Amino acid sequence: MKREDYQFYVSGAIKLGISFGVVSLLARWVTGNTILASPETLIKYGLTGGIGYSLMGALALILFGLLAKKIRERYPDQHTIGDVLRLKLTPSGYWYMITVLLITSLDSLFVQAMGAGILIHMISPLPIFIGMLLFLSFCFFVGGVGGMQRIHQLAGINVSLIFGAVIIIPVYFFIQEGVFPVYEGIKLYHPYLLYIKNTEAIWFIFTAILIGFGQVLIDRATWQRVFIIKKEKVRMTFTLAGLIWATIPLALSSLLMIIIFGRSYENIYSLIFELIEKIQSTVLIVLFVLFCFSAISSAISAEIHATTSLFVRNVLEVFRKLTDREKWKYTYIFSGAICVFLFVIVTILTPNPLELLFFFGNIYASMIVPMFYIILSKRKLPSLIPFASLIGAIGGYLVLPFTENLLAIWLSFAISSFICLCFTFYKWFN
Structure with missing residues (x-):
């Protein structure tokens, strides 16, 4: 496949085996x-x-892996x-489904960009304006311009940094502090963390x-990886x-328990970054910062690439056939527009990440059964199936003022x- 071919941008040049398929999925989902x-x-x-x-994430990937082979x-x-x-749809x-995909994509991108903004504010000497400009420019050149091939080239580095940080830093602190003092400190200052019979948590x-x-x-992005992982290995890769x-x-x-085991706290969202104050080693500080940036940048780059591919292939090309040169041109324009949008919106809004996830949770939950129908059905489906998710999501949002x-x-x-x-019962009886 030639590099000038737009399919090279969408799927890369090779099919992935289990090991690199796992790396690619982790780079997307951490x-x-x-x-x-x-x-x-x-x-x-x-x-x-x-x-x-x-x-949540583990079962989501494992369950989707069961469907991936069917796909x-x-x-x-x-x-x-x-x-x-x-x-499959009218x-x-x-x-309607394309609209939902674009909206949820912007939600996902916004959460990642917001995380980058918080990180830059907490640990970078640069003004947040300059820091976000540099960060989003990097993501634009990786995901918007480089495509799947460039994402794969950096995925191994990103995952190595992630696991280097989450393995080495906890071991370093538990060797220094000891496990028992951490447990006693949590028991003294934050005993509610150890309460396991919390029905609300279940x-x-x-x-x-x-x-x-x-x-x-x-x-x-996950669907794109389904199509570039070898068919006989796709289920094991997701598992x-x-x-x-x-x-x-x-x-x-x-890591969080290490930070708070001997004291109280004021700001939940700065807790993870207060770890830097406890790290005495410059090497570990650099590792932690690189872990945060690599995790967020790989997720944003993958989402920019997937959203741009969706827009060019499944929105613009529906109206008229595009040449490869036109596809590349619209790719650069659209991915650049996404980065500009993120740059502007992150400076205006700073919502709670968990609340944002659960706010869009109505949409995600209402999509599950319609997507099962789309994946498993053998013929074109009526509009009722995708619009069932719209009705479900609206119903959930309408009761929000009256329930949790x-x-x-x-x-x-x-x-x-x-x-x-x-709809299924109707088809059976008619």
């Missing part, structure tokens, strides 16, 4: 949300919540989630798993990626599932 939401989850729900957060068998000639949607259903775990699975199920991913939030939780967010998410899932099941 994100700024993982770094920022882990402290809040641990503080809010204790150790049970920290374990639940790790289960490869049924759609051998497709390259993006948009290609499959175009094949025009109205297709454009409720959070099941809801988080539902959201996580819905998020992976409509993730643009191993899920199991390995689960260790990272747990490691971040242990977690219950609203389950209601969105239930409404969407009920509509799809009614």
Whole structure:
């Protein structure tokens, strides 16, 4: 495949085996949300919540891996989630789904960019304006210009930095402080973290798993990796990626406990970065900073690449056939526009990462059953199936003023599932 060929930008030059497929998935899913939401989850729900957060991503990847082999068998000639949607849906259903994919993509990008902004503010001597400009420029050249090939070239480095930090730094501190003093300090200052019979935490775990699975199920970058991993190895690749991913939030939780075991705290979101004050080694400080930047930059680059590919292949090309030169031109323009948008919006808004995840959780939960229909059905589906997710999400948002967010998410899932099941019964009896 020539580098000038736009398919080279979308899929890269090679099919991935298990080892590099796992690396590529981890580079996508170890994100700024993982770094920022882990402290809040641990503080809010204790150790049970920290374990639940790790289960969310692990089970989401493992469950999607069970579907991934079916996707490869049924759609051998497709390259993006948009290609499959175009094949299986009517025009109205297709454009609705594309709209949802673009909205959730911007949500994901915003969370990562916000994490980068917090990181720059906490540990960088640069003004946040200059820091974000440099950071987003790097992501633009990797994900927007370099494409899948450039992302793969950096994925191994990113994952090495991530695991170097989450393994070496906790071991360094536990050797210095000892495990028992950390446990006693947590028991004295933060005993609620050790309370394991927290029913609210159990409720959070099941809801988080539902959201996580819905998020992976409509993730643009994950679908692209399904099509570039060897078909016979795709299920094992997702299973191993899920199991390995689960260790990272747990490691971040242990880092957080090291920070707070002998004192109180004021700001949840700065806790993870206060680790730098405790690190005496310059090498470990550099490793920690590189870990944060590599995790966030790899996630943003993958999302920019996937969203741009979706927009060019499944939006612009629907209206008219594009030459490779036009595809490259629109790729540079659209990915650049995304980076400018992120640069502007991050300077205006600073929402809570966990709240943002659960706010969009209604959409992710309502998408699960319609996506099952789209993946597993053998014929084109009516508009009712994709629009069932819209009805479900609206139902969840309408009850938000009267109930808690977690219950609203389950209601969105239930409404969407009920509509799809009614459609199934109707088809059976007619």
